[in-house]
Amino acid sequence: MKETVSSVVIKKEWDIVGARQAGRQLSQELGFGSVDQARIATAISELARNIYLYAKEGEISFEELYDLPKVGLKIVARDKGPGINDLSAVMQDGYSTSGGLGAGLPGVKRLMDEFDLVSDEEGTKVTAIKWARP
Amino acid sequence: MSSLQSDMQDYKDLLSKYLETKDEAILYQAEQFSKQSIQQNISPDEIVNVHYQALKEIYPDLHEQIEGSFKFLIETMISYGLAYQEHQVLREKQIELKSEIGVAANMQNTLLKTSVPKTHAIDIGVKSVPAKEMNGDYHHFIKDEQGNVGVAVADVIGKGIPAAFCMSMIKFAMESFSENQIYPQWILDSLNRVVSRNVEQGMFVTMFYGLYDVYTHQFYYASAGHEPCFILRNETKEFEEIDAKGLLLGVESAVKYEQLNTSIHEGDLIVLLTDGVTECRVDGRFIEQEEVLNIIKEHEHLNSQEIVEHVFKYFERLQDFQLRDDFTLVVMKRNSSLSV
Ligand SMILES: Nc1ncnc2c1ncn2[C@@H]1O[C@H](COP(=O)(O)OP(=O)(O)O)[C@@H](O)[C@H]1O
Ligand SMILES: [Mg+2]
Numbered sequence: 001m002k003e004t005v006s007s008v009v010i011k012k013e014w015d016i017v018g019a020r021q022a023g024r025q026l027s028q029e030l031g032f033g034s035v036d037q038a039r040i041a042t043a044i045s046e047l048a049r050n051i052y053l054y055a056k057e058g059e060i061s062f063e064e065l066y067d068l069p070k071v072g073l074k075i076v077a078r079d080k081g082p083g084i085n086d087l088s089a090v091m092q093d094g095y096s097t098s099g100g101l102g103a104g105l106p107g108v109k110r111l112m113d114e115f116d117l118v119s120d121e122e123g124t125k126v127t128a129i130k131w132a133r134p
Numbered sequence: 135m136s137s138l139q140s141d142m143q144d145y146k147d148l149l150s151k152y153l154e155t156k157d158e159a160i161l162y163q164a165e166q167f168s169k170q171s172i173q174q175n176i177s178p179d180e181i182v183n184v185h186y187q188a189l190k191e192i193y194p195d196l197h198e199q200i201e202g203s204f205k206f207l208i209e210t211m212i213s214y215g216l217a218y219q220e221h222q223v224l225r226e227k228q229i230e231l232k233s234e235i236g237v238a239a240n241m242q243n244t245l246l247k248t249s250v251p252k253t254h255a256i257d258i259g260v261k262s263v264p265a266k267e268m269n270g271d272y273h274h275f276i277k278d279e280q281g282n283v284g285v286a287v288a289d290v291i292g293k294g295i296p297a298a299f300c301m302s303m304i305k306f307a308m309e310s311f312s313e314n315q316i317y318p319q320w321i322l323d324s325l326n327r328v329v330s331r332n333v334e335q336g337m338f339v340t341m342f343y344g345l346y347d348v349y350t351h352q353f354y355y356a357s358a359g360h361e362p363c364f365i366l367r368n369e370t371k372e373f374e375e376i377d378a379k380g381l382l383l384g385v386e387s388a389v390k391y392e393q394l395n396t397s398i399h400e401g402d403l404i405v406l407l408t409d410g411v412t413e414c415r416v417d418g419r420f421i422e423q424e425e426v427l428n429i430i431k432e433h434e435h436l437n438s439q440e441i442v443e444h445v446f447k448y449f450e451r452l453q454d455f456q457l458r459d460d461f462t463l464v465v466m467k468r469n470s471s472l473s474v
Contacts, residue, residue, distance in 0.1 A: 035183040038209045042216075093220045093227075107216045 007061035008048075010079075016048040019060045023075065026062050030071050032132050039111040040073060040130055046108050047077035047126055055081020055124065065129065072113075072131040080123040087117060141171070146188035153192070175222060177215035182208050235295075239267040242298045246305055251277040255348040257469055258283070259438030261446045262462040270297035271408045271462040274308060276316055281348050284316040287360070287464055288341040289408040291382070300333055304341075304383075318343040318356035319393035322380065326358065326391070329384035339383040342406055346398070351468065353404060354395040358383045361409050364427065366434060368401030373427050403438075404466040405430060410459035430465070438465040 008019040023044040027037045044060060051058035058079025065072035084090055096104025105126070109115040114129040145167065152160040171181060186204040190196055246269075250258050262273055270292070276284035288304065290297035307328040311321065321343050329339055342360040346353050355363070359382035362375045380391040398404065407426070426445065433444045442463045449461065 033183070034186070034205050034208055035179055035212075038179070038205075038212045041209070042212045093223050101213060101217050101220075103213060103216055106220070110216060110219055111212075 006063070007059055010048050010051040010058050010060060011056075013052055016045055016052060019044050019048045023060075023062060023073070026064065027073055027130075027132075030064060030073055030132055032073070032130070036130060036132065040075070042103075043108045043111040043128055043130075044075060046103055046105070047075065047128070050105075050124075050126075051077060051079045051081070055079035057081075058123075065131075069134060070131050072129050074127065074129045075112075077126040078123065083121050083124055084117075084119040087119060091117070141167075141174075141176075142184050142187065145184050146191055149185070149188050150192050175219070177218045179208055179211035179215035182211050235267050238295065238298070239264075239269075242268060242302070245302050246272060246274075248274045251275050251283050253277070253281055253283060253348055255281075255351070255469060256283065256346060257438045257467045258285075259440070259442040259465045260463070261442040262460070263446065263457060264460050265410070265457040266294065268294050268298045269460055270294070270301075271410060271460040272301045272304065273406075273462055273464055274305060276308070276313075278313050278316050282316070283346045283348065283466075284318075284321070284343070285346070285406060285464060285466070286321075286341055286343045287363075287406045287408060287462055288339055289360070289410070289460070289462075291338040291340070296337065300329075300337055300339065303332060304329065304339065316345055317393065318345055318354050319391050322356045322358050322383070322391040323389070326381075326383045326389050327387055330387040333384050338385060341383055344404070344406065346404075346466065351398045352395045353398050354393060356380060356391045356393045358391065361407060363407065364405040365396065365398070366403040366405065366427075366431060368399060368403075371431070371434075373405075373431075398468045400468055400470040402468050403430070403434060403441075404464075406464040406466075408460065408462040410457070410461045438467050441465050 006022075008015060008022050010016065010019060020041045024037055024041050027040045032040065048060055051060070058077065058081065061076045061078070063074040063076070065074055089095055090105055091109070093106050096106070101107075105117065108126070108128055112128040112130045114127075116127040118125045148160055148163055148167065151157070152164070168181075182204070186201075186208065189204075190201070250260055258275070260273060262269065262271055264270070270290045272286070272288040272290070274286040274288075278284070286308065288301070290300050304325060307325055308321070311324065315321070322341065325341065339358070340360040341358045342355065342363055343357075344353055344355040344363075353365075353376075355376060355378060357363075357378040358380045362377035365374045365376055366372075367374055374396075376394070376396065378392045378394050381389050405427075429445050429448050430441060433441045436444070442465050445463055446461060450457065
């Protein structure tokens, strides 16, 4: 379990934990502090849960970014599920069914430094990047 | 991030001083620190981390278990941090909305402004206070060329912004009526057509419309499903209910309203109100209509404006200064001919 995984398939709820673990390991190696590690893990949870809940199946993949002196971690969550209809509604605070927990996709955007979301009937792709604080 | 770093230094200093002295003064400073952090939008997970880092600096050989426990705590605080940030954004939005509604309410006040007619025959007092910012009640005065006074008191079923829109429409419809058509029946018939044509189903308006003929001292009135109004007779010191049959405005377009009239004698007092006055609820019990009328009777000797102010003050206090419903009260008293 020590090796760095660059992509995790999400199918069962248990896979969310695997994705978190992979993300944490990478972020540790890249030198993220403990708060940022926890933020990255939480963002991964949100994305993986969305795949598990709404698309049933998908994948979370990781990429190390070296834009020296900056280092970062890029997370891509991809699925071939039904897609999201109204993107701007989903990105509004207070929309998520979690209601008032601040989580959901706006939460992911907040936890990370960069965020992008593409979705149609063919599926959904969320890209999020976090840069390590020097 | 430099401010966070200097805060971090402050925190570390405070913490180590406190651990040494257990001094209350330092706890007080900690309280200031937390307020400052909130002002700077620093989220709770961040604070836990600041504590963890400070602790590591103060005790370089912190027990591994303790370190682990802090990582655990930070993890559990992340969602609190997110909820906190969302809360901040929603709060800002709320402030924005509030100020927009404030602007709208001001605009409503300007749009719906009506001045109390001055006439030697009657003394008029009016008090209209919204429960929230937008008023769902409405009152309006008209004085025709001969000096007769028309008065409308209305209540939109439904509150807030839609009600305010509806009221503006009614006001402009009323202003478009020509000055020699101010008989209550005609006004309600016409307004009903306007409302049923322009307002979507489910929005209804009750209105009581009265016309005081200053020459014959007849009071003509009609009602579109509104609260009954009252006349306090000077001779008997008893209230007389005045009411006329009629559907709410906007229910059906082809309605004919009933118009009645009554003679007003010197010292008689006409009372027009909305259900915010008679149905005001205090601690689960409705205030009896009689209670309102009693207050009016008690202050009957005052001038009309003083009477309505007294009634309002009484209600405001009864309701702990938080009106549950819009309050509108109009009092018109026929002056005695001697006092002219
Ligand atoms: N991967 C996805 N595929 C399809 N729909 C999604 C996906 N992710 C999110 N959604 C839709 O967007 C909504 C908002 O998602 P999110 O912000 O995570 O909040 P929550 O999951 O608490 O509702 C979800 O309710 C769901 O309808
Ligand atoms: Mg979700």
